[in-house]
Amino acid sequence: xxxxxxxxxxxxxxxxxxxxxxxxxxxxxxxxxxxxxxxxxxxxxxxxxxxxxxxxxxxxxxxxxxxxxxxxxxxxxxxxxxxxxxxxxxxxxxxxxxxxxxxxxxxxxxxxxxxxxxxxxxxxxxxxxxxxxxxxxxxxxxxxxxxxxxxxxxxxxxxxxxxxxxxxxxxxxxxxxxxxxxxxxxxxxxxxxxxxxxxxxxxxxxxxxxxxxx
Numbered sequence: 276x277x278x279x280x281x282x283x284x285x286x287x288x289x290x291x292x293x294x295x296x297x298x299x300x301x302x303x304x305x306x307x308x309x310x311x312x313x314x315x316x317x318x319x320x321x322x323x324x325x326x327x328x329x330x331x332x333x334x335x336x337x338x339x340x341x342x343x344x345x346x347x348x349x350x351x352x353x354x355x356x357x358x359x360x361x362x363x364x365x366x367x368x369x370x371x372x373x374x375x376x377x378x379x380x381x382x383x384x385x386x387x388x389x390x391x392x393x394x395x396x397x398x399x400x401x402x403x404x405x406x407x408x409x410x411x412x413x414x415x416x417x418x419x420x421x422x423x424x425x426x427x428x429x430x431x432x433x434x435x436x437x438x439x440x441x442x443x444x445x446x447x448x449x450x451x452x453x454x455x456x457x458x459x460x461x462x463x464x465x466x467x468x469x470x471x472x473x474x475x476x477x478x479x480x481x482x483x484x485x486x487x488x489x
Contacts, residue, residue: 276351276352276353276354276359276361277308277327277351277361277362277380277382278308279307279308279309279310279313280307280308281307281308281351281352282305282306282307282308282351283305283306283307283308283329283349283350283351283361283362284303284304284305284306284349284350284351284358285303285304285306285329285339285340285344285347285348285349285350285362285364285376285378286301286302286303286304286347286348287301287302287340287341287343287344287345287347287364288301288302288343288344288347289302289340289341289342289343289344289345289347290341290342290343290371291341292341292371293341293342293369293370293371294342295341295342297343298343304338304339304340305338306329306330306331306338306339306340306349306376307329307330307331308327308328308329308351308361309328309329309330309332309375310328311324311326311327311328313328313332313375314326314328314375314377317332317333317374317375318374318375318377322377324380324383325379325380325383325384326365326377326378326379326380327349327361327362327377327378327379327380328375328376328377328378329349329362329375329376329378330367330372330374330375330376331372331375332374332375333373333374336372337372337373338372339367339371339372339375339376340364340367340371340376341367341371341372342371344364345364345365345366346363346364347363347364348360348362348363348364349361349362349363349364349378360381361378361380361381361382362378362379362380362381363378363379363381364376364378365377365378365379392460392461393417393419393420393458393460393461394416394417394461394463395415395416395417395418395420395421395456395457395458395461395462395463396415396416396417396463397413397414397415397454397456397463397464397465398414398415398416399413399414399415400412400413400414400454400465400469401414403467403469403470404469404470404471404472405445405469405470405471405472406445406471406472406473406474407445407446407447407449407471408444408445409444409445410442410443410444411442411443411444411445411454411469412440412441412442413433413440413441413442413443413454413456414439414440415439415440415441415456415463416438416439417438418435418437418438418439418440418441418456419435419437419438420458420459421433421435421441421456421457421458422457422458422459423455423456423457423458424441424443424454424455424456424457425454425455425456425457426443426445426446426449426450426452426454426469426471427449427450427451427452427453427471428452429446429447429448429449429450430446431443431444431445431446431449432444432446441456445469445471449471450471451468451469451470451471452468452469453465453466453467453468453469454469
C-alpha cells in the first residue's frame with residue numbers, strides 16, 4: 276500500500292514553522308511516499324529498509340511534518356474506505372518542509388508490535404445463565420486492559436479482578452448471546468452464549484387472588 280507516489284497523510288501537534296510553537300489544534304498534511312533510493316540521495320545511507328520517506332523535497336511544495344510531530348502517524352488509504360498505518364514520524368531537515376521527512380516503517384516491526392499488544396480472550400464464564408443483575412465470573416487471558424464488557428450488545432458494569440478474571444453484572448436490556456470484551460485495540464467474543472433468563476409475575480384474578488412468579 277505504501278508504494279512511491281501514493282499520497283499519505285501525516286498528523287501531529289507540532290510546530291507549523293521552523294522553531295515555532297507547537298500547534299494548539301491537530302494538524303494534517305498530505306505527502307507523497309518517496310522511494311528509499313530517492314531519499315538516500317538527500318540523507319545518504321543512513322536511510323535503511325526500516326525507514327520510509329515522504330514529502331516533496333527541495334524543489335516541491337513546502338509541506339511536511341515539523342518539530343514536535345515525532346511519534347505521530349503516517350497513514351495511507353487501505354483500499355476499502357479506511358486507513359493503514361505505514362509510518363511513525365521520526366526525522367526531517369533542520370528547516371521544516373525543505374527536504375523529505377523520514378518515518379519508521381511500521382511493516383518492519385509487525386512481529387514486535389504483535390508480541391507487545393494485548394490479545395484478550397475469554398476461556399469461559401460462570402454461571403452460563405441468569406437474570407438481570409446476576410454476577411458473572413468471566414475467565415480468560417490478557418484481561419487487565421479490558422475497558423468494555425457486553426452481554427449481547429448491551430454494556431455491563433464490571434470490575435477487572437486480575438489478568439485472568441473479570442466480574443460482570445448482567446445489565447438491564449441484555450439478551451441471550453455471546454459475552455464480548457474490548458480494550459483500546461482488540462475485542463473478543465465468547466464462543467458460547469450467555470442465556471438471559473426472565474422473571475415474570477402474574478396476578479390470577481378471582482376468588483383468592485394470588486401472585487404466580489415464573
